[in-house]
Amino acid sequence: MDLIQTIEQFAWIGWLVLILVFLVIEMLTLDFTFLMLSIGGVAGLGSDLVGAPLWLQVVIAAIVAAVLVLFLRPPLLKRLRRGEDPALSNIAALIGLAGQVTSTVSSTSGQVKLSNGDVWTARIDGSATLEPGMHVRVSRIDGATAFVTSRDLTSPDDPTHDATSHEETLP
Structure with a gap:
């Protein structure tokens, strides 16, 4: 058995490790990017289980992850932050x-x-x-x-400064 066949035979282990690593990173960052990448990894694992070649598994995982990051992540973030208080504290x-x-x-x-x-x-x-x-x-x-x-002494750099009050009158 050559190296390529061995890699393809055990690719599912690589997908599982990648999924777990992405999930751990997601738990630390909490911004849905690595969650989407891990779901892409699940798609790659699924394509491996149905017998797709390794190059196709990688393409499927990349496409699924990209679509999720571009189209699912923004509405999730918006929904997550909907209840936030926009006021400074x-x-x-x-x-x-x-x-x-x-x-x-x-x-x-x-x-x-x-x-x-x-x-x-x-x-x-x-x-x-x-x-x-x-x-x-x-x-x-x-x-x-x-x-x-x-605030009693205004300067030209102050946005509330009134430049007209300091104009010189011409003779």
Whole structure:
């Protein structure tokens, strides 16, 4: 018996191993790609059991997997994520949030009350200070400290900046 015949005779073992590997990877990733590949492997195994040559088994497995990935996976993902809350939560929801300084904010200390009602320990990058009553925006969170920037001083990079207010009048 030559090598090709041996491979074709025991191809079903290769298909089973491939299916199991894809299923284990799917359990770790949970995004249906490897599930579709494992179903393609089942199609390859089925074609082996009915006596198809190895090249045809591979073609059938590849076509089935490609069709499933392209046409079945997207609606499954959409249906799976239908109930998700699209709102940001936790730290992601705080970035960009407006607030007001309640205790002078410097690079070492300070406190702000955010628009959601939370009071946070706050810092500012650099040597500037922000006095109580000034309006701020959260730029990042580091542990339990909100790093803020002033909203009272607008700059040309600020999307709320009004360029017309700084135009020079021509004589």
